[in-house]
Amino acid sequence: MFDIERWEEIFEAISKNKLRTFLTGLSVGSGIFILIILLAVADGMKNGTKKQFERDIATKISFWTASTSKEYKGFNINRWISFKNNDYNYVTDQYKDEIEYKTTDFRNWGARAIYKDKNGSYQFRGVMPDMLFVTNATLNAGRFISERDISNNAKVVAIGIRVAKDLFTDYTKAVGEDIKINNIKFKVIGVFTDAGGERANSMLYSPLPIVAQLYNRPRDVGSFDFTLQPEDDYNLALQKSEKFAEQVKTYLQKKHHVHPDDLKAIRFYNAVDGNKDLYMLNLGMKVFFWGIGILTLIAGIVGVSNIMLIIVKERTKEIGIRKALGAQPKSIVKMILHESIFVTSISGGIGLIFALALLALVGPKIETDFILNPNVEFGVAIITVLLLIIAGAVAGYIPARHASKIKPIIALRDE
Amino acid sequence: MIEIKDLHKSYQMGSNSLHVLKGIDFNVQKGELVSIMGSSGSGKSTLLNIIGILDEADQGTYTLDNTLIKNLNEKVAAEYRNKFLGFIFQSFNLINYKNAIDNVSLPLYYQGVARKERSEKALHYLEKVGLADWATHLPNELSGGQKQRVAIARALASDPKVLLADEPTGALDTKTSYEVMELIQNINDEGKTILIVTHEPDIAQMTKRIVDLKDGLIINDTYIEPVIANAHV
Numbered sequence: 001m002f003d004i005e006r007w008e009e010i011f012e013a014i015s016k017n018k019l020r021t022f023l024t025g026l027s028v029g030s031g032i033f034i035l036i037i038l039l040a041v042a043d044g045m046k047n048g049t050k051k052q053f054e055r056d057i058a059t060k061i062s063f064w065t066a067s068t069s070k071e072y073k074g075f076n077i078n079r080w081i082s083f084k085n086n087d088y089n090y091v092t093d094q095y096k097d098e099i100e101y102k103t104t105d106f107r108n109w110g111a112r113a114i115y116k117d118k119n120g121s122y123q124f125r126g127v128m129p130d131m132l133f134v135t136n137a138t139l140n141a142g143r144f145i146s147e148r149d150i151s152n153n154a155k156v157v158a159i160g161i162r163v164a165k166d167l168f169t170d171y172t173k174a175v176g177e178d179i180k181i182n183n184i185k186f187k188v189i190g191v192f193t194d195a196g197g198e199r200a201n202s203m204l205y206s207p208l209p210i211v212a213q214l215y216n217r218p219r220d221v222g223s224f225d226f227t228l229q230p231e232d233d234y235n236l237a238l239q240k241s242e243k244f245a246e247q248v249k250t251y252l253q254k255k256h257h258v259h260p261d262d263l264k265a266i267r268f269y270n271a272v273d274g275n276k277d278l279y280m281l282n283l284g285m286k287v288f289f290w291g292i293g294i295l296t297l298i299a300g301i302v303g304v305s306n307i308m309l310i311i312v313k314e315r316t317k318e319i320g321i322r323k324a325l326g327a328q329p330k331s332i333v334k335m336i337l338h339e340s341i342f343v344t345s346i347s348g349g350i351g352l353i354f355a356l357a358l359l360a361l362v363g364p365k366i367e368t369d370f371i372l373n374p375n376v377e378f379g380v381a382i383i384t385v386l387l388l389i390i391a392g393a394v395a396g397y398i399p400a401r402h403a404s405k406i407k408p409i410i411a412l413r414d415e
Numbered sequence: 416m417i418e419i420k421d422l423h424k425s426y427q428m429g430s431n432s433l434h435v436l437k438g439i440d441f442n443v444q445k446g447e448l449v450s451i452m453g454s455s456g457s458g459k460s461t462l463l464n465i466i467g468i469l470d471e472a473d474q475g476t477y478t479l480d481n482t483l484i485k486n487l488n489e490k491v492a493a494e495y496r497n498k499f500l501g502f503i504f505q506s507f508n509l510i511n512y513k514n515a516i517d518n519v520s521l522p523l524y525y526q527g528v529a530r531k532e533r534s535e536k537a538l539h540y541l542e543k544v545g546l547a548d549w550a551t552h553l554p555n556e557l558s559g560g561q562k563q564r565v566a567i568a569r570a571l572a573s574d575p576k577v578l579l580a581d582e583p584t585g586a587l588d589t590k591t592s593y594e595v596m597e598l599i600q601n602i603n604d605e606g607k608t609i610l611i612v613t614h615e616p617d618i619a620q621m622t623k624r625i626v627d628l629k630d631g632l633i634i635n636d637t638y639i640e641p642v643i644a645n646a647h648v
Contacts, residue, residue, distance in 0.1 A: 005530065016512035321508045324469065326497020326525040326573070329489045405489065409469040 010339045020311065024340075025347030027307050028392065031300045032348045032385055036355035036376055038296050039384070042289040044366065044374025049285055059230070059237070060134060060271045061245050063252065064223035072259035081256050081265045085212075085219045091226075091248055098244060100229045103128040104221045106212045113159075113204060114180040115167040122163055124181055124204045126211025132158075134225045135194050140164075142175035142190030149189075149207045157186040160201035164191045181206075184214065224248075228272075232286065234279030241272040300388050305395030308340055312399035320408040329404035336400035337393055344392040348385045356381065416576060416608050417443040417466060422475035424461055435461045436472070437631035443577075443610065448603040448641070450611045450619040453628035460581060462628065463612045467500055467579045468492050480576050497525050501570030505582035507562040509554040515541060515565045516550040522573035540568035544598060560591035567598060571607075578602070578609040584618055596621045597644035617642075 014021045065081040088104045104127075111124030131137075132144040144158050157179065164171035167179060174188045181204060194200035212218045228244060231237035245268045250260070258265045319332055356376070363374050424436040435458045443449055453459040464470035465477060468484055477484045479499055487495065501522075502508075509518045520528075520537035528536070541547050544564040554562055563583060570578055580599070584592035596618060603609050603623075611622060619625045620642045627635035 005524065008530070009524070012517070013512065317508075318510055321510060322521070322525075323493060324467075324496060324502050324508075325522045325569070326493050328493045328525070331525070407469060409464050 006334065006338060009335065010342060013335075013339055014343065020314070021343055024307055024311065024343050025350075028304055028344045028388070029347035029351035029354075031303050032351035032388060033355045035296050035300050035384060035388075036352060036381055037358070039293050039380065040355075040359050040363070040374040040376045041371065042292050043376060044363070044371035046285055046289055047373050048371045049281075059227045059241070059275070061226045061228070061241055061268060062223055063245075063248065063266065063268045065266055066264050068258055068262055069264040070259040070262045072262070073257050075257050081258060083221050083224065083252070085221055087252060087255060088221055088224060091224065091251070094251075095226075095244065095248070098228050098240070099226050101130040101133045101227045102225070103131040103134050104208065104224050105131070106208055106215070106217070106220065107222050108211065108215060111182050111204060113163065113167065115177065118167050120163065120166045122160075122202050122204050123199075124206070124211070126208035127205050128208055131205060131225075132192065134227065135196060135200065137192040137194040137200075140191045140193055141172055142188070144190050144192065145205060145207050150209060153210045153213070154207060155184070155186050155210060156189045156206060157181065158190040158192055158205045159188055160203045161191055161193045162198060162201035163204065182214075232279075232283055234276050234283075237279060238272050238276075241270050245270050297384060297387065300384075301391040301395075304344065304388055304392040308392055308396035309399050311340065312336060312396065312403050316403055316406065319403045320406065323404075323406075323408040329401075332404035333397065333400045336403070337396055340396040341389060341393050344389045348389055352381055352385050416445045416447075416480055417441070417610075418476075418478040419466075420476045422462075422465065422472045422477065424458075424465065424470075424472050424474075435631055436465075439475070439631075439633060441626065441633060441636075443608060445608055446603070446606050448600070448609045448611075448623045449626060450613055450622040450624070451626045451628060452613060452616070452619050454614065456630075457628040458631045459612045459614075459628045463579055463581055463610065466577075466610065467502060468496050493525075497522060497573060499576045501573060501575040501578045503563070503566050503570050503578065503580035503583045505585040507554070507559075507566045507586070509562055509565060509569075511554050514551050514553050515546060515557070515568075518554070518565055519569045519572050522569065526573060537568070537572060540571050541565070543571070544568045558591075559587050560594055563587060563591075563595050564598060567595070567602070571602065576608060578607055580609065580611045582613055583611060584613070584615065592618065593621075593644045593647045600641065600644055 063083070065083055067078045067080045068075070069077065071077050083104070092099060092102050106126035108124045110121050112119060112121050113124075127145065128150065129145050129147055132139070140161055142158070145156065148154070149156050159167075159174065159179075161171060164174045168174045168177070171191045174191050177188050178185050179188060180186075186206060194203070208221070209218070212220065226244075228237070228241055231240065249266055249268055252258075252266050253260055253262070256266065315336070319327075322332060323329075356378075359374060359376065366374065419439055419441040422436050422439040422441075423434070426433045426435055439462060441462075451459045451462065461470065465472050466479075468479075468487065471487075479495070482495070482499075484495065510521070513521070516534060516537045519540055520533040523533040523536060538547060538550060541550050544567055546561060546564055546568070549557060549561060549565075554565070557565065563586075567583075578599075583599070584595055587595060592615075599609060599611070600621065611618070613619055620639070621644050622639075623641050624636070624638045626633055
């Protein structure tokens with residue numbers, strides 16, 4: 001279908017009608033630009049609001065232990081139950097598709113941390129990398145514990161902002177320094193702030209294995225914290241979380257020989273239960289922003305269609321001349337569509353590139369609580385542009401077809 | 416070349432029907448230079464439009480070069496216009512973003528002639544109307560007379576059987592009008608059949624036959640000895 005003669009005609013029409021081409025291109029391009037930016041802002045607002053309301057990780061499911069309250073299989077009552085390393089490994093492996101974030105810990109109450117002439121007593125915990133997400137802490141400086149630190153048994157520590165202020169005064173100077181915790185040297189890798197308050201900010205987090213090893217109990221771990229993969233539907237999320245919690249509890253009870261009806265030895269807390277409002281809010285926002293997206297798209301389609309109508313109207317006389325000279329109606333329709341699709345595609349593409357470039361440049365720098373990381377999926381952006389081009393073509397087709405049927409005598413009438 | 420029998424045409428104007436052509440019988444032989452005269456409302460433009468296959472009669476027959484023109488669909492009408500007819504308009508109707516040579520080659524484009532051949536032919540016809548040097552100029556860089564000559568070259572480009580001119584000098588001053596008429600006479604001398612609609616008697620005098628139209632009927636049809644336009648330029 002590559003007709004060089006028609007392309008030549010079109011390039012001539014485009015290059016000789018610079019103003020028309022420019023205005024069409026500008027309106028289509030800016031239309032797409034605005035559309036993409038709006039979609040991205042809506043996305044950013046969604047992310048931002050989500051973040052705001054997820055301060056306390058509303059979907060956390062925690063497991064912890066105490067001593068037994070029932071005799072079972074010959075084991076005495078009041079036996080202390082302690083989770084083991086391989087319990088954690090089994091659960092995370094067994095449910096790896098369901099789990100989003102996971103961590104466990106090794107706790108040591110009251111460790112003494114010293115930096116130069118300053119010191120203080122803090123809670124010292126061995127944790128896993130996801131701890132940052134599970135407690136919903138944000139980093140002020142440096143980084144959190146990584147998988148590498150876990151496998152390397154690295155002697156590193158991420159400290160709460162309270163600790164950083166005690167030991168360093170200026171928390172930005174903490175990263176990279178060595179501090180002594182119970183007389184063992186650790187390198188500070190990051191400073192974090194936890195919304196959980198003073199106590200949560202007085203923590204020393206190190207990789208779990210190294211802490212467990214230092215206290216010579218390499219297989220003991222404390223509580224388990226999980227979040228499941230997010231679901232939009234509250235009832236489904238609740239159902240899934242309850243099923244998960246029950247199954248894990250049952251497994252752990254069996255493994256540690258705990259009576260199935262023992263309510264004390266192994267317990268869990270499911271935060272999803274009772275958090276219906278948050279889910280409804282998330283759903284509401286999703287519907288709201290889809291609505292905005294669709295309305296914006298409709299506005300774009302109306303705009304592009306309008307331009308096409310005006311262009312065809314403006315060319316009525318030219319069409320009349322061409323018809324008098326022997327142009328077939330079909331060739332008129334083709335000419336107009338070919339040109340309009342070409343111009344809208346090029347300018348739509350340019351608008352898209354500008355919008356994506358702006359998002360890439362400015363997006364990460366936006367620092368408000370309400371807009372976070374505004375972005376548009378590339379596929380969505382491409383589909384949007386295609387929809388607009390198709391809409392332009394359809395909107396151009398109707399008047400083009402109409403124009404192609406106008407009797408040349410009417411088009412050529414001198415007013 | 417043109418045979419018209421008992422041609423009728425009415426226009427619907429709201430609830431009233433306006434009977435414009437009330438039975439026209441009219442023949443034109445090959446090589447004639449005919450002017451159709453009449454006051455406004457006499458039906459002369461309607462007749463030209465029907466001859467030009469831009470409009471269709473309600474009743475009667477029209478045969479162009481032994482082809483009956485009746486109930487044509489748009490596609491065939493476009494084909495016949497391209498093959499049989501060349502148009503010259505009062506307001507030139509050049510495409511304003513195309514230069515002279517591209518305007519002239521447009522009918523050839525619709526005939527599917529390749530670009531190179533199109534340009535050669537178009538240049539040939541521009542030479543014929545004396546505008547070869549203006550080939551790359553846009554219409555708005557040309558005078559009225561020059562524009563009309565480009566339009567004539569365009570009408571000739573597809574080598575049609577009949578040239579139809581609707582008030583070709585209506586927008587031109589007298590001197591330029593005569594220059595255009597001289598060109599038309601020269602083209603006629605080469606054997607082309609030409610019909611001109613005009614209301615200017617001096618222009619009509621430069622044709623070989625004057626047909627007078629009044630209220631939708633031919634009231635007079637005379638062959639005359641044309642005034643040679645050249646002498647008045």
